[in-house]
Every structure is written in C-alpha cells, then in structure tokens.
Amino acid sequence: MTALAEPPTKQPATEKAQVPGRRGRKSGAGRTMKGGKLAYAILIAAVLVSAFPFYWTIVAASRSNADLAKVPPTLLPGSNLIRSFEAVMEEADIGKALINSFIVSGSITVGTVLCCTLAGFAFAKLRFRGRGALLAITVGTMMIPPQLGVIPLFMLIAELQWVNQLQAVILPGLVSAFGVFFMRQYLVQSLPDELIEAARVDGASTARIFWSIVVPIARPGMAVLGMLTFMAAWNDFFWPIVALSSQEPTVQVALRQLGGGYVHDQSVIMAGTLLGTLPVLLVFGLLGRQIVGGIMQGAVKG
Numbered sequence: 001m002t003a004l005a006e007p008p009t010k011q012p013a014t015e016k017a018q019v020p021g022r023r024g025r026k027s028g029a030g031r032t033m034k035g036g037k038l039a040y041a042i043l044i045a046a047v048l049v050s051a052f053p054f055y056w057t058i059v060a061a062s063r064s065n066a067d068l069a070k071v072p073p074t075l076l077p078g079s080n081l082i083r084s085f086e087a088v089m090e091e092a093d094i095g096k097a098l099i100n101s102f103i104v105s106g107s108i109t110v111g112t113v114l115c116c117t118l119a120g121f122a123f124a125k126l127r128f129r130g131r132g133a134l135l136a137i138t139v140g141t142m143m144i145p146p147q148l149g150v151i152p153l154f155m156l157i158a159e160l161q162w163v164n165q166l167q168a169v170i171l172p173g174l175v176s177a178f179g180v181f182f183m184r185q186y187l188v189q190s191l192p193d194e195l196i197e198a199a200r201v202d203g204a205s206t207a208r209i210f211w212s213i214v215v216p217i218a219r220p221g222m223a224v225l226g227m228l229t230f231m232a233a234w235n236d237f238f239w240p241i242v243a244l245s246s247q248e249p250t251v252q253v254a255l256r257q258l259g260g261g262y263v264h265d266q267s268v269i270m271a272g273t274l275l276g277t278l279p280v281l282l283v284f285g286l287l288g289r290q291i292v293g294g295i296m297q298g299a300v301k302g
Contacts, residue, residue, distance in 0.1 A: 054277070061270040068266055084271035088258060091268065094275055097254035102279070104169050104240075104250055105233040111174035112229045113222050119175070120183025121214050125196055126206070135184070142177045147238075154242060168243040169250070173233060179225050186221035187214065227284065234280055251276040 060068055062081035067074050088094055122128075123135050153172060154163075162168040191214060199209045215222075237252040244253055258265075258272045 054281075057270050057274050057277070061267050061274050063267060065266055080267055081271070084267045085275070087265070087268045088272045088275060092254040092257040092272065093249070094251070094254055094272065097249045097251045098275070098279065100166060100249065101234055101251040101276075104166055105230050107170045108173040108233040109226050109230045111170075112176055112179050113226045115175045116179030116183045116225060117215070117218055117222055118210070119180040120185075120187050121191075121210060121218075123180070123184040124187040125191060125193070135181075138177050138180055142181075150239070150242060153239075157243060163243065164245045164248050166244075166248065169236075169240050172239070173236075176229070179229065182225055183218065183221055187218060190221070191217050230283065231280065 058081070059075060059077050061084045062078040063074060064078075064080065067078065119138075123131060157163060157168040195213055196209060199213060204212070235252065236250075240250045241253050241256070244250065246253070246257060255269070255272045255276060258269050
C-alpha cells in the first residue's frame with residue numbers, strides 16, 4: 001500500500017511572504033527616509049545664507065570704517081572687537097538696557113501666553129452668547145495699523161503718569177489678537193471634546209479643566225507663541241522710543257545712541273547690535289529643541 005501524502009501545512013496568518021530584493025526596508029509610516037546629495041547641498045547652502053548676516057555683524061564689529069569700505073570687502077574678523085564693546089558701554093547704558101529688555105519681554109511673553117491661552121480655550125470649546133461676534137471683532141483688530149493708536153495710548157499713560165516707566169510698555173502688549181486666534185485654532189484641532197465632557201462628568205470646574213487638561217495639551221502651541229512674542233517684544237522699537245527715554249531705555253532704544261558724530265562708527269553700531277542679538281540667540285538655543293520637540297509631539301496622533 002502506498003503511504004497517503006500528508007496535506008500541506010498552512011502558513012501562520014502572522015507570517016508574510018518576503019518579497020525578494022526588499023529585505024530590510026520599511027514601508028508606510030515606519031519607512032526610513034534618506035536625503036540625497038542634492039538635499040544636503042541645499043540645506044548647507046540655506047544654513048550658510050541664513051548665518052552670513054550674523055557672521056558679517058561680527059566682522060563689521062571688529063573692523064574700522066576704512067576696512068569696511070574696501071572693495072572687495074574684508075570677510076575675516078579683525079582685532080577691534082573688544083574695543084568696540086568698550087565703546088558701546090561708554091556711549092550707551094547697554095547693561096541697564098539689557099535688564100529692561102529682559103523685564104519687558106519676559107513680562108509680555110508670560111502675560112500674552114497666559115491670557116491668549118485662556119481666551120483661545122474660551123473661543124474654541126466654551127459655548128456662550130456672542131462668541132462668533134467677539135471672535136470676529138478680535139480678529140478684525142489685526143487689520144488696524146498700530147500707529148493709529150499711538151496718540152490715544154500715549155495720552156492714557158500720561159494721565160496715569162507712566163511716561164518713562166516700564167509698565168507703559170508692558171501693559172499694552174499683554175494680549176494680542178494674533179495670539180488669541182493662534183491658540184484658538186490650535187485648541188480646536190488638538191483638544192478633543194470628549195476630554196472636556198468626561199471632566200465635566202467627574203465634577204471638574206472650568207478652572208480645573210483649564211489647568212489639568214488644556215494647559216498640558218496646549219504646551220507646544222504655548223511654546224511657539226511664547227517664542228514669537230518674546231522675539232517681537234525684544235525687537236520692538238516704535239512704542240518704546242515713544243514711551244521711554246534715554247534714562248530708562250530698552251536695547252533697541254539704547255542702540256539709537258551709538259555711533260554718533262558726523263561720520264558714524266560702524267564697528268560700534270555693529271557691536272551694540274551684536275550685544276542685543278546674543279541674548280535672543282541664547283534663549284532660542286536653550287528652548288529651540290523643546291519647542292520643535294513639542295510641536296512634533298503634538299503633531300503625532302495616537
């Protein structure tokens with residue numbers, strides 16, 4: 001008798017046939033992307049173009065006017081950088097200006113992030129009468145040039161006797177229409193309604209929901225808004241020069257006093273600009289990775 005042939009065994013459902021020539025490659029969301037030589041060349045060129053103005057500031061701060069007037073210009077730093085920094089300290093109270101700028105920019109950043117997150121949460125998830133009209137009015141204020149409000153705003157701070165005081169610069173910038181709209185759009189996309197409903201069922205108040213649920217979810221957006229607000233407040237020149245004087249300046253107001261005379265000393269001006277730029281680069285260097293990481297974490301959907 002001939003032995004009966006055994007039926008072929010089935011492959012387990014979890015095993016997948018391997019396609020020849022594609023071993024070790026990931027597909028779909030797990031695919032590893034590698035940039036080619038052209039991509040790296042474009043990235044390197046973009047970095048060099050972006051970093052060249054900062055490098056040129058260092059070169060100009062360490063060279064004399066005669067060196068900067070040469071054709072072709074000198075592209076290597078000189079030996080006058082320390083002398084230029086000393087001239088900046090003599091011509092302007094840059095130390096006090098840096099402290100004032102940190103106070104103004106930090107206060108405006110904290111106030112803007114907190115107030116705009118609260119307002120954005122209200123416009124995004126709370127239901128109240130006139131919500132659409134109030135949001136339209138808030139966004140509409142972005143179309144009004146800020147120069148139109150300078151005269152009435154100055155009259156107000158003069159009545160309050162705040163001229164030449166830092167609160168005259170801090171309080172008008174504690175809330176921004178852009179920040180409210182930005183946080184509203186972020187929370188509409190990132191904050192599920194189910195979380196708020198579950199918190200309501202558990203008996204949580206609106207304040208508890210905001211601090212325990214909204215703030216942790218909104219941290220990436222708050223970090224981006226904080227960085228943008230800090231940069232704008234640090235670089236603001238128009239309103240501080242109206243509300244403050246040379247006795248209580250910010251960095252941008254203090255830089256106006258540099259390089260005086262019939263022929264402006266470009267090295268002193270560039271040295272002051274470099275001193276005013278370094279704190280911003282330091283803040284971005286310390287917080288940039290956390291901001292980018294928070295944005296990427298908020299973009300991943302589970």
